[in-house]
Amino acid sequence: MIDDFWQMQMRQWPMAAAGNAALGLMRTRRLAFDGFEVRLQFNPARIRSTAADVRAQAIASRPCFLCAAHRPAEQLALALDGSGRFEILVNPYPIFDRHLTIAATAHTPQLLAPYLPDMLAAARALGSHTVFFNGAGCGASAPDHAHFQAVPRGLLPLPSEYAALAAAGLVDTIDAHADAVLTSTARLGRLACRIEGRSADSIGLLLRRLFAMLGSPGAEPPINALCECDDGLCRLIVVPRRAMRPRRYGDGPGRLMVSPASVEVGGVFVVPIESHFERITPADVLEVFADCCYTSWP
Numbered sequence: 001m002i003d004d005f006w007q008m009q010m011r012q013w014p015m016a017a018a019g020n021a022a023l024g025l026m027r028t029r030r031l032a033f034d035g036f037e038v039r040l041q042f043n044p045a046r047i048r049s050t051a052a053d054v055r056a057q058a059i060a061s062r063p064c065f066l067c068a069a070h071r072p073a074e075q076l077a078l079a080l081d082g083s084g085r086f087e088i089l090v091n092p093y094p095i096f097d098r099h100l101t102i103a104a105t106a107h108t109p110q111l112l113a114p115y116l117p118d119m120l121a122a123a124r125a126l127g128s129h130t131v132f133f134n135g136a137g138c139g140a141s142a143p144d145h146a147h148f149q150a151v152p153r154g155l156l157p158l159p160s161e162y163a164a165l166a167a168a169g170l171v172d173t174i175d176a177h178a179d180a181v182l183t184s185t186a187r188l189g190r191l192a193c194r195i196e197g198r199s200a201d202s203i204g205l206l207l208r209r210l211f212a213m214l215g216s217p218g219a220e221p222p223i224n225a226l227c228e229c230d231d232g233l234c235r236l237i238v239v240p241r242r243a244m245r246p247r248r249y250g251d252g253p254g255r256l257m258v259s260p261a262s263v264e265v266g267g268v269f270v271v272p273i274e275s276h277f278e279r280i281t282p283a284d285v286l287e288v289f290a291d292c293c294y295t296s297w298p
């Protein structure tokens, strides 16, 4: 069903089709680390999100692009499930081919815990996709409207890299409840936690325990999250964040125009300036992770 919806939108919405077609022209390269990799993507169209003004005043003064009333006429919505809580949209500013947005039908703040069942439902419904969540202040372009994104699996390397470590017994068990287990590892350049389980209740309970461990000045700790489900078994990776942007963020000499969100902590650095794309080194990547994520438990 999602394939039919996608093809229909590509035929009916020239802007989305052009955005998707432009992805084929992008330059990419890979940086290898011990046990993981980071892929760099030169994507000049993403300057609007990489350098976005995410201050509360700027957000409050713009029409919300995820509310149905402000969407382009060509942008259609596909109900996620029978709940009526979330709907699937084609992302007109894609990072990857078949990049989807899954938006709440109500204008309600960007939080994970209240909408975890919806994220799991999306990951189950879009089984060939990685569904991800950017916390407010961690890359969410609409921190005032709850939403997820989804891209085809395999494009973000973190889930499979984590799974390889878990299969080798190289992750630490932090907590468990019923059919779910919470593990973590700092072997991938940034601290990553993973809740693996079958029921939304068990996964949700471990997520709330993880949030309590991390602590937060706001409603939820700053995080990015990526979820994949197979035959009812869901794996939710949570990457705790310590800063929105790296200390050297910017476009001048010695600066890095990288603004991490789930895509970046998931292992793909989107770089909107070509000279930065060309000069970023493995040390720069590790610096961004150290600045924006944790390298050990906080």
Ligand SMILES: [Zn+2]
Residues within 6 Å of the ligand: 064, 065, 066, 067, 106, 107, 108, 144, 145
């Ligand atoms: Zn809205």
